[in-house]
Amino acid sequence: MIASPAQLLMRLLLAAAVLLSALASPARAEPVTVTDLLGRSVTLPAPAKRIVLAQGRQLNALGLIHPDPISLLAGWGADHRRQNPDAYARYLAKFPAIESVPTVGDGGTQDGFSFEKAVSLSPDLVILSRSLAGTRRGPGDLVERFEAAGIKVAVVDFFLQPMRDTLPSLRILGKLIGHEERAQAYIRFYEERRRLIEERLRGAERPSVFMHAHAGGYDCCQTPGKGTFDDFISAAGGHNIAAAILPGATGQISLEQLLAADPAIYVATGGTHLAKLDGLVLGLGVSRETAAHSFVALLGRPGLAALAAVRNRRAYGLWHLFNDNPLHIVAIERLAKWFHPDRFADVDPQATLDEISNRFSAIPLDGALWVAGPGQAKP
Template sequence: MAFAHSPARRVALRGAAGAALLSLAPRRVRAQQAAALVDIAGRRVQVRLPARRIVLGDGPLAYVVALLRPDEPFARIVGWGDNFRSADLGGYLAYRQRFPAIDRIPTFRGSNVGAIDIELAISLAPDVVVLNLSSRPAAESSGLMVRLEQAGIPVVFVDFRTRMFDNTARSIDIMGELLDEPGRARAFLQFRQAQIDRVVRPLQEVAHRPSVMIERAAGLYDDCCLSYGDGNFGELVHAAGGDNLGSHWLHGTFGTLHPEQVIAADPDVVLVTGANWTLYSPAGDWVNLGPGADPAAGRDRLRRLMQRPAYRALSAVRAGRVHAIWHPFYDNPYYFIALQRVAKWLHPNRFASLDPDATFRELHARFLPVPYQPGYWLSLDTP
């Protein structure tokens, strides 16, 4: 990831970011102490806690920070991936409206952690760099881990993506330790588990699992059909009482299905992911989802996506069993909202009283600093 700012602007940007951080900094901060922390990769890492200067190797980790420190979520963030903005512009703008100083936090581009501007990362003097577990191979092969270790900067891995159900709770605990918010971490995890149980328990003896074709980032790329194997959204669809088509052919978390495979399988339900990807592909047919997104415009795009060869003859499309959901749920601790929504689509009678929208509103009211705005999902057959 190359940082987005030229060398000539770095000093000025760092100064502006520093001023923004000072303006948001808490008046009373607990003194730092050296502590040993075991990260999600099982590594024992020495970190100064609480961490006062944090680099987020992946921008969407901002969603974790927001729920743990809602009053001043980004006061301790001294650098982060630009993909918070570019991969979810709607979400970024919702937070920028409440916290305009986030525009002054230095950012780095792309999704390849191995391309981080290491010198700039070191110059930001972070107490810790937080990376997704999926970034570990690139961080090691690029030399990033060695250089940060030589500079005395610890790296901590968390995971909200590879194994959602297995690793989220420990990852939230880790972030709670870094931010000195263990109480909020526990409260959130209790809420999360209660909401997961509302789906998992009624499905313990489910007799029929509808087959589901999940297309990852539909319309963002020219080709069809990126999908999920057993991990990530594939894991989520299974937990929601579905039979994920990709699990039958794909080895690993992500992969590509051939359109002929989709046609031959004739899945019961089609599910695509979308977000505001204006900065990635302004002219794409991706479904714009996220806070405040227009459902009518999104439904028009979803209808066009279903005219591609892989879909237009499917019985699910003819019957209107086609849905779109916010893509950033895929690496986000709020994924249990998507779990409820998908379960209700797949088993509407069993979950007639379940209201994912109300669950998301409660999450915002109890844990998040921005107001809830609908727009995170839609269905083709909704008037």
């Protein structure tokens, strides 16, 4: 039987009503499940909207995979503002709400973290680093305490073993906050740059390298041992002389030990936190003139000036806060170009940084993040 025009009209109106009803109803959020760095299965009923970031410095990672990471924070560690004031200033300018995010302690150690304050904020997720989860000294109790309080917790890390843990951590964060595609885009970019570096380094000899951490601000010489920046030096085709001397991730060697080792390449790390200590000043918003002036002053200090690396114009400066930060792929590229200039003549770390700034970062990544000594090729 053929429907009448009135019946057809009624059917169309009913179909439209059903469609409008479906469009008006919010899509049901699907549960998300990840396996964190401790091998724990973590399931949320929906992507996290209220996160306690126990180590505030992990905002550096969130800011690469979410356009407004501050909107996700129910609370965070105060270490970001203390350690990374140049980045904090940029977040404040773009996201003024950062000023009102409650803090849950310093975020650097379990002793400095307030479990009670974190619980009081009623987060739907707490993010811990490996060190806060206690893995340096065996299983910690923060994970168990949050679970006992009915609060979901996941462990990610960008510090202790960055070449092993960075990409899995980004995948975990991306899924937990509902930004898997954005996280995967950064991971693909990172892997492309990493493959290029590995290909260029095939068969290369490794020069001896000393990395002087927080250079000029403290007694000589703090340096990475195994892990952390040592991973970057190895990935860039160098040999970290301190890795065989120090038992842990970081430590200190004497100026006499450094002079005796006399490495082929000297790399200092610096930041805006060293400005008041007359150390090496690098960072977001720092001018190249400021960076160059502070580096010349550093290299002129007694002891350092006697290094063959300084005399041979193979002394460089690198932003310390590439550490504990997925931006470290830029640092590895920059180190590789210093260590093996012939193999990386056509590689431009500044272009890599600019692409990350334009495509991924929630804040602009401008400023002097590295510096070369006097008379050397400009960065």
